[in-house]
Amino acid sequence: MMKIKVNENFSRVKESYLFSEIGKKVRAYQAAHPDKAVIRLGIGDVTLPLAPVVVDAMKKAVEEMGVKETFRGYPPEYGHTFLREAIAAYYARKGIKVAADDVFVSDGAKSDVGNIVDILGRNTVLIPSPVYPVYMDSNLMSGNRIELLEAGEADGFLGTPDVLDGETYVIYICSPNNPTGAVYDRAGLKAWVDYALTSGSLIIFDSAYEAFIKGDYPHSIYEIEGAEKCAIEICSFSKMAGFTGTRCAWTVVPETLTTEEGFNLKKMWARRQATKFNGVSYPVQRGAEAALTQEGVKQCAALVDYYMENAKIISEMLTKKGVWHTGGVSSPYIWLKCPNGMSSWEFFDLLLEKVQVVGTPGEGFGEAGEGFFRLTAFGSRENTIEATKRLESIL
Ligand code: MLT
Numbered sequence: 001m002m003k004i005k006v007n008e009n010f011s012r013v014k015e016s017y018l019f020s021e022i023g024k025k026v027r028a029y030q031a032a033h034p035d036k037a038v039i040r041l042g043i044g045d046v047t048l049p050l051a052p053v054v055v056d057a058m059k060k061a062v063e064e065m066g067v068k069e070t071f072r073g074y075p076p077e078y079g080h081t082f083l084r085e086a087i088a089a090y091y092a093r094k095g096i097k098v099a100a101d102d103v104f105v106s107d108g109a110k111s112d113v114g115n116i117v118d119i120l121g122r123n124t125v126l127i128p129s130p131v132y133p134v135y136m137d138s139n140l141m142s143g144n145r146i147e148l149l150e151a152g153e154a155d156g157f158l159g160t161p162d163v164l165d166g167e168t169y170v171i172y173i174c175s176p177n178n179p180t181g182a183v184y185d186r187a188g189l190k191a192w193v194d195y196a197l198t199s200g201s202l203i204i205f206d207s208a209y210e211a212f213i214k215g216d217y218p219h220s221i222y223e224i225e226g227a228e229k230c231a232i233e234i235c236s237f238s239k240m241a242g243f244t245g246t247r248c249a250w251t252v253v254p255e256t257l258t259t260e261e262g263f264n265l266k267k268m269w270a271r272r273q274a275t276k277f278n279g280v281s282y283p284v285q286r287g288a289e290a291a292l293t294q295e296g297v298k299q300c301a302a303l304v305d306y307y308m309e310n311a312k313i314i315s316e317m318l319t320k321k322g323v324w325h326t327g328g329v330s331s332p333y334i335w336l337k338c339p340n341g342m343s344s345w346e347f348f349d350l351l352l353e354k355v356q357v358v359g360t361p362g363e364g365f366g367e368a369g370e371g372f373f374r375l376t377a378f379g380s381r382e383n384t385i386e387a388t389k390r391l392e393s394i395l
Pocket residue numbers: 042043044045110132178
């Protein structure tokens with residue numbers, strides 16, 4: 001028997017990650033009912049192919065890798081300059097100032113959300129509920145003290161700092177929120193930035209769904225004055241450009257993030273990445289660069305529009321059936337109330353067994369998500385229409 005010590009904090013997390021648990025249940029159901037056609041509207045995985053400009057750029061890059069003169073070995077650890085600059089230019093086109101040198105390219109927002117805890121010490125962490133479960137799980141694994149910022153129907157699923165007493169936190173914000181689709185307006189985000197600045201807190205801002213925003217809402221925390229002194233931003237190509245299988249994302253750690261004790265977060269993140277990460281492949285970075293060109297943004301916006309039409313189809317049916325729901329406007333997720341007071345896992349089982357539609361139980365996003373359920377709009381049109389019909393038949 002081994003005598004090593006392990007990270008006992010792992011006993012604080014549930015045995016399976018939310019989407020692994022769902023996958024396991026669906027596989028078991030499918031094995032027992034091989035004749036049933038299951039429609040997966042659970043994990044937010046895209047279904048449309050990559051935009052043509054992205055494919056062309058990646059093909060060209062692969063060709064370069066096959067020629068001695070243009071072959072490349074390890075990519076630069078923080079991302080190729082061309083992509084870091086393209087990301088800075090993407091912000092600049094929206095009037096947001098981000099320095100290319102503060103941009104760190106990675107293989108996914110999930111990795112960065114999970115890894116950022118490496119450079120932080122024993123802080124109290126403020127996590128919204130409901131929210132993307134990786135914030136909670138990664139902080140539990142690190143043994144951090146967690147406080148929940150619960151939000152619900154009454155506040156439009158947007159927690160505010162009004163309830164806080166000036167304590168210093170690491171604050172997670174996801175806007176548009178996964179799973180509820182709630183988006184902070186400027187005043188709402190400013191309140192968080194102001195709180196962080198006065199309390200000496202750090203905001204970790206997840207903008208993975210910014211490309212879905214409709215209307216005049218901030219796409220980045222850096223639209224708010226002072227955010228460069230208190231916020232890290234994590235964004236991804238997964239949902240905006242269909243990169244869930246291609247893998248590319250970025251994190252902005254402004255040079256100006258320094259602690260009272262003189263630690264510079266950018267330097268620390270750079271050190272962490274250089275030690276533990278070897279970069280994203282050249283063809284993928286070329287594809288990501290293409291997604292941010294004007295033509296790329298246009299082609300990717302067409303993908304987003306397609307998914308948002310799916311959201312509309314689901315939402316219209318729920319409205320017709322009188323089911324309370326939100327989201328689906330500035331986010332690819334529909335967040336609905338489980339009927340008849342059912343728990344979210346009960347509703348999950350019911351949908352799987354009766355109509356073979358998979359969604360995500362709200363409880364998986366935190367206790368405040370209990371009694372709610374998430375459906376993704378990332379399915380194919382055909383599957384979305386079929387799933388909507390099936391749902392309509394039992395709601
Ligand atoms: C989700 O379904 O919430 C996301 O696809 C998960 C992720 O991006 O890791």
